[in-house]
Amino acid sequence: MGTSSTSRSLRTLPFVILSALAIAGAQVRAQDDASESNPLVIAKQGYFFAGGSYYNAADGQFMSGQMYVEFEIPQNVKHRYPIVLIHGGGLTGTYMMGTPDGREGWNSFFLRQGYAVYVVDQTGRGKSAYHADAYGPLSRGNALGIQQRFTAFELYNMWPRAHLHTQWPGPGLIGDPIFDQFYASEVEGIATSTVQQSTIQAAAAALLDRIGPAIILTHSQSGPYGWLIADARPSLVKGLLQVEPSGPPLTSVVFHGPPDWFTDGPVQAAWGITAIPMTYSPAITDPSQLTLVKQAVADNPEVVRCWRQAEPVRQLPNLKHTPILIVTSDAGYHSAYDHCTAEYLTQAGVKNSHVHLGDVGITGNGHMMMLEKNNQAIAAFMAGWLEENVERGQEGPNR
Numbered sequence: 206m207g208t209s210s211t212s213r214s215l216r217t218l219p220f221v222i223l224s225a226l227a228i229a230g231a232q233v234r235a236q237d238d239a240s241e242s243n244p245l246v247i248a249k250q251g252y253f254f255a256g257g258s259y260y261n262a263a264d265g266q267f268m269s270g271q272m273y274v275e276f277e278i279p280q281n282v283k284h285r286y287p288i289v290l291i292h293g294g295g296l297t298g299t300y301m302m303g304t305p306d307g308r309e310g311w312n313s314f315f316l317r318q319g320y321a322v323y324v325v326d327q328t329g330r331g332k333s334a335y336h337a338d339a340y341g342p343l344s345r346g347n348a349l350g351i352q353q354r355f356t357a358f359e360l361y362n363m364w365p366r367a368h369l370h371t372q373w374p375g376p377g378l379i380g381d382p383i384f385d386q387f388y389a390s391e392v393e394g395i396a397t398s399t400v401q402q403s404t405i406q407a408a409a410a411a412l413l414d415r416i417g418p419a420i421i422l423t424h425s426q427s428g429p430y431g432w433l434i435a436d437a438r439p440s441l442v443k444g445l446l447q448v449e450p451s452g453p454p455l456t457s458v459v460f461h462g463p464p465d466w467f468t469d470g471p472v473q474a475a476w477g478i479t480a481i482p483m484t485y486s487p488a489i490t491d492p493s494q495l496t497l498v499k500q501a502v503a504d505n506p507e508v509v510r511c512w513r514q515a516e517p518v519r520q521l522p523n524l525k526h527t528p529i530l531i532v533t534s535d536a537g538y539h540s541a542y543d544h545c546t547a548e549y550l551t552q553a554g555v556k557n558s559h560v561h562l563g564d565v566g567i568t569g570n571g572h573m574m575m576l577e578k579n580n581q582a583i584a585a586f587m588a589g590w591l592e593e594n595v596e597r598g599q600e601g602p603n604r
Contacts, residue, residue, distance in 0.1 A: 245316055246280040254333075255325075255415060256408030262338050269339035272408035273298075273332035276323045277312070283319025284596065286420050286443045289412065290324045291405075293425030293451075295346040295391050297331030298324040304576045305386035306374045311422075311575050314584040323416065327427070328404040329395045340404075344396035348379050348388050354538065355573045356384055363460040364467075365507040369536035371569030372577035387576065398473065398480040401426070406433040406481070413441040420595065422446040422587075425572065428546075429479045432524065436484050439523040444595040446587050447531045449572055453545035454478055455497050455512040460538060467509045467541065477514070478549060485519040485553075495519065504544065511545035513552055520554040528594045529555065530587065534570040535563035558590070 257271025275298065276287075290301040290312060301324050303310040312322045329335040335343070353361050356377030359370040375383035395401045409430065413419060418441050423431040428450020435442040454477050457470030475492035476483045489495055500510040529550070533543040540561070547559035562570055567582055574583050 245313060247277050247316070248280040248282075249276075249278040251276060252332075253415075255412035256328075256404075256410075260339060267336055267339070268334070269336050270328060270404050270407060271333060272328050272405070272412065273326040274323055274412060275325075276321065277316055278321045279316045279319055281319055282321060284321075284591075286418055286595070287321035287323060287416060288315050288420045288422055288446075289409075290322065291409070291421065291423045291427040291430055292325070292327065293423075293427050295344075295351075295394060295426075297326045297390065297392055299331075299390050300387075300573075300576060304374065304580065305390075306383045308374075308580070311580065311584050314581055315588070318588055320420075323412070323419070325409075325412070327394065327401070328408055330392055335393075335395075340395045340397075340400055342396040343393040345393045346391055348391075351388060351391065352377060352379055352384065355571060356387065358538070358571060359536070361462075363462050364538050364541050366536045366540045367538075369563075369569060370571050371536075372574070372579055373571065374576075374578050387573075398429075402429055402433055402479060402481045405430045406437055409434045410437045413438045417441065418443045420444040420446065420591065422448065423450060424448040424575070426451050428452065429474065432478055432483065432521075433481065435527050436521075436523045439527065442527050444591060445527055445529045446591075447529065447546075448574070449533060449537065449539040449543060450531065450546060452478065452539070453509065453511060453542040454549045458509055458538075458542055460541075477553075478546060483521060484523045486522045487519055489519065507541065508544060509542045511542070511548055513549060518552055521550070522554070524550070524553075524555040527555075529557035530590050530594070531557055531559045532574075532583070532587065533559065533561050534572060534574050535561070535568045537571040537574075539572060558594070560586070560590075562586070 252273065252275045254271040255274050257268045259266050259268050292298050292301055301310055302312050312324055315322050326333045329340045356373050358367045362368060375381050377384055420443055421431050421434055428447050431445045431447050431450060435445060455472060455474055457473045459468045459470045474480055477495055496515040497512045498515045499512055503510045531543055531547050533539050544559060547557055550557045565586060567579060567586060570577055574580060
């Protein structure tokens with residue numbers, strides 16, 4: 206089953222569009238390089254909690270569902286919409302704020318570009334209180350698993366492009382000071398995806414109700430939150446930057462190296478791209494009403510076969526007018542399946558731009574690209590995309 210004509214993979218875009226996006230990113234990067242050694246002047250900073258409600262337990266009254274939000278407003282605000290940075294699994298908002306080897310993070314980059322920036326700690330994690338009776342079991346990532354998937358995966362050859370990884374700042378091995386600093390930030394989090402997604406959707410909706418229209422940047426586990434937040438507040442999400450969003454549709458992927466590389470894991474997104482309800486048209490009340498079929502042949506040997514809707518296809522109306530960028534690293538494990546998420550959206554009537562960073566000259570990255578040596582180049586590319594597609598209003602009427 207083919208995708209519609211609105212597919213926006215950068216591997217198929219005309220050269221002039223690729224060039225424009227790359228030039229815009231390079232211009233932003235050059236401006237930032239010139240100012241990085243200068244003081245970052247903040248006009249206002251602080252924190253608050255978004256969402257939350259009281260519940261009763263045997264030992265008293267407590268609050269759950271609240272999300273910690275930290276904000277900084279630069280002295281010279283140049284953009285009408287702030288950026289909300291939502292971290293991924295096993296971590297907190299700290300990894301959006303700097304790198305384990307001491308360089309500036311993405312929040313500083315966007316502040317230097319004149320964006321107001323909001324960084325959150327997911328519900329039940331970090332500065333957002335965890336209550337076992339409200340949230341259920343915890344999950345955590347062991348150090349070896351982090352090494353194998355995020356920092357030194359080129360040593361393990363578990364997916365086709367892993368050997369291309371060059372950008373982690375150091376060997377990426379347990380005992381290296383940079384790895385140890387990164388792993389020190391690993392925390393436990395809510396294990397049940399339906400609880401994760403429902404609490405974040407509600408808290409993020411409350412956040413947007415408070416601060417107004419914004420751009421949402423997600424990473425990894427928080428990718429489904431982006432779809433859900435836009436579904437809940439379509440008029441307030443002015444752009445979605447989805448950095449290797451959790452996927453692919455329907456099932457997870459198990460990587461086990463050559464020659465077969467991939468097998469399907471458990472169902473993780475019964476509603477197509479989320480674990481909890483999304484708004485479809487025609488409407489559905491149960492995920493069993495969504496019929497998905499697996500692609501007969503993969504697009505190429507380096508990628509998985511995608512799950513797609515069977516005809517007739519249901520649309521995702523609340524995402525149709527939101528500019529969406531999906532960013533995929535050159536070497537990370539998402540290089541095997543992010544195209545499936547992009548194609549699922551396209552099939553459901555949601556135009557999106559899917560960028561393989563290698564196609565715009567940003568090579569060697571893995572999943573934790575915001576911590577890697579060229580993190581500023583990636584942020585600059587996204588800033589250039591925002592300039593073209595959100596600031597200038599070239600991608601849809603939702604402004």
